[in-house]
Amino acid sequence: MSVFLLRRFATFVLTLLVASVVVFAVLELLPGNAAEVILGDTATPESLAALNAKLGLDRPPLARYADWMGGLARGETANSISYDTPTAELIAERLRVTLPLALLAMALTTVLALGLGVYAAARHNKLGDVGVMAASQIGIAIPNFWFAILLILLFAVQLQWVSAGGFPGWTEDDGGGLWEGLKALVLPAVALALVQAAILARVTRSAVLEVMREDFVRTARAKGLSRRQALWRHVLRNAMIPVLTVMGLQFANLITGTIVVENVFVLPGVGRLIFQAISNRDLVVVRDVVMLLAAVVVIVNFIVDVLYALIDPRLRHA
Structure with a gap:
């Protein structure tokens, strides 16, 4: 029974890791970003760049994925862009x-x-x-x-x-x-x-x-x-x-x-x-x-x- 549970638990962890990669990759492929939605069509390139830097959207995807997974492992989540509250x-x-x-x-x-x-x-x-x-x-x-x-x-x-x-x-x-x-x-x-x-x-x-x-x-x-x-x-x-x-x-x-x-x-x-x-x-x-x-x-x-x-x-x- 213990071997059975161990195998199922290993499958459980592996599936979650694969799911996290898929979720992050799909959202990365979507066109546009949150900064453009928040500032609207009249935003200047400088204001977009500043807001992207504030939200961390200018960092490499791999670094943002590592931060996300590290936060989840510690029980911490990032702040919502709309509500400015931890998700x-x-x-x-x-x-x-x-x-x-x-x-x-x-x-x-x-x-x-x-x-x-x-x-x-x-x-x-x-x-x-x-x-x-x-x-x-x-x-x-x-x-x-x-x-x-x-x-x-x-x-x-x-x-x-x-x-x-x-x-x-x-x-x-x-x-x-x-x-x-x-x-x-x-x-x-x-x-x-x-x-x-x-x-x-x-x-x-x-x-x-x-x-x-x-x-x-x-x-x-x-x-x-x-x-x-x-x-x-x-x-x-x-x-x-x-x-x-x-x-x-x-x-x-x-x-x-x-x-x-x-x-x-x-x-x-x-x-x-x-x-x-x-x-x-x-x-x-x-x-x-x-x-x-x-x-x-x-x-x-x-x-x-x-x-x-x-x-x-x-x-x-x-």
Whole structure:
């Protein structure tokens, strides 16, 4: 098990290094720079040169990459060009919205997908199975931003149960509270969870059906277990490996998918932050946020690999 974890951790570190090189190189290849955006078209060459020197944009790319990676290793980040605040503080503040939103959407996705997937597999080729598959196909076809607009029209405009957008905060000092904050995240979480739940339900159904055909399931039934008992005690656990793979990818997609949904609901999260940073040509923020998203994907995949080994002992021995 220790060798397995060591190999996965080495892959984790190497992937992050490669991702950092790709992120930095892509942003370097973009035309223009932040100094030109800040000073505008009427800026003189002297003022552009002075601002480039102040922002460190006149230094060689390799030196700037080394400074960036060295700062991340020490837990330090550069100041945002637009906000003149360390990007770590900006991202931490916005994660107070994005992370709960992604966790809530993932919880909704898991409950809906596992329940519907197992239900459809248990009623294979029956009306319940056909209904779930048809609903999941519609869910996959609907873009989450369009579904978000429909939710706003129904629950905010017509029924007026929730506000159409904005975030009141988690504390009363911010003008909100725990319940008010959760209410503001319900519709965005549902919009994010729709497509992911539809995909995961189909994967769960396929995995459960495949395991149900195995010999050990027939043996469990022959020993007297009912279909329901065999399904929940034996089938579901063995079907979880492909399901966990998709769940890991989906959580990363939920984090990155907030960019569009947060702008629809005007939520002050990481997605809205990166959108504003791109508009302001604040590449310092863009670089750190994209690196954070890449790290989330890699970390989630690492956790999924560890869960594989816990679920299936054959992987540990291999």
